[in-house]
Amino acid sequence: MNREQLAARVLELVTEIAPDVDAATVIPGTDFRDQFDFDSMDTLNFAIALKRDLGVEVPESEYSQLASLDKCVSYLAPRVK
């Protein structure tokens, strides 16, 4: 999976766990929290989706690496098989 494909997949997962987020409006470099009030429940659901879908288990201590779409891609790229 290249970075673009990964970004698209991550975006899908974001809108899956946060159905009230419009994928078209997501700004890659801005934190989810600042864009659409991503909260601790969203982050947990997101981490669960990443594990299920991409097989990457993100420790709680590394949640900050998932703060924005860009950060997610950088963090996940070397970890996704």
Added chain:
Amino acid sequence: MTVEFRLPALGADMDAGTIVEWHVQPGSRVKRGDVVAVVETDKGAIDVEIFEDGVVREILVQPGTRVPVGTALARIEADGGPAGPTAAAPGQDVETPPAVPAREAASEPRAVAAERAVATPAREAGSRRKISPAARKRARELDVDVESLQGTGPDGAITLDDVERARPSAEQVESVRPAETAETAEAVAVPAVTAGEPGGGMRTAIAAAMSRSKREIPHYYLSTTADVTDVVEWLRAHNASVPVDERLLLAALLVKAIALACRDRKGFSGYFRDGRYEESPAAHVGVAVALRGGGLVAPAIMDTADKPLAALMQDFRALVMRARAGRLRASELAAPTIILTSLGDAAVETVFPIIQPPQVAIVGAGAVVERAGVVQGQVEPRQVVTVSLGADHRVTDGRLGGQFLADVVARLGKPDSL
């Protein structure tokens, strides 16, 4: 036995809904708990379940139609069981307080709607006057004869304001209310005004419920600071040792602590209706969920006290996701007996929570923050959270409220026992 499947009330602030689609048709076999219809409400699309085993005989309301709560939506040929109170006959004793929609609701041989509709037009078919449910309820409270009123609403419908104007003059002082409350009542009285308009409709519904709360409920507020340093550490260790889908949030611990405290202490988990308080046999803790488009819903985690933390957390997660997707179930919205409103993610330190009628208590939690604390005479950094309580003076006083809050905090401090 033929029973009517009615549109259930979804708490204090919903008066009508629009049928979006039916999942069944005449001849369909249904069993208790099946989602049979989708209804668009001020709280988004709601899956409405049936609490009856049987066969659908007739669909009475077609998709696209907006109807008041309590309206018969379909006729069901129910399987066996004793003939219970089913269709509302004109002249039925409307003053009988409805049962607390707790576990009994599921075991009653009739549609959940009949159980929960507090004051529906259908039940009060004896009167031919057009009147909003809110106005009718207020008229009962004030002992105002609606038949004697001149309605100023559409088609001569009696509005909340008409009722307020007719109340005995000694109480006139309190009837001076902000204009938007009057508008709220009008909007509720006129179906179709708010249909299919999520933000606006929901805001109207929230305003109506909170106006009623502030008008009717003599709140008292308490707050305490809980040192959760050890709990936060417990959570960190727990979450590091389990698979990602078994991780817990502090809010889940708090939900469980509230449910257990409700089990041991009366006066905080139930409904105040028709002038009296009824304790719910089981605590169904509602969780306030903020919607990103604006608005708020508080669906319940059913039978909260009986659920192990892992199961509770799973329900909690699913509930929040479905709330935000607009796919809650009617029973989840109607069920809360007490609510937790957690604003920790909003970096708020203290919440002054407002009770959602007909409930009588609500717990608020702020963010976990680091503060200087004193442990064995030494000042050290501690993680603390402010936990607050809004409760109803018609049912309890500050002393009992304080004991309840202290109990919640004590239980929160012992996560292994939750």
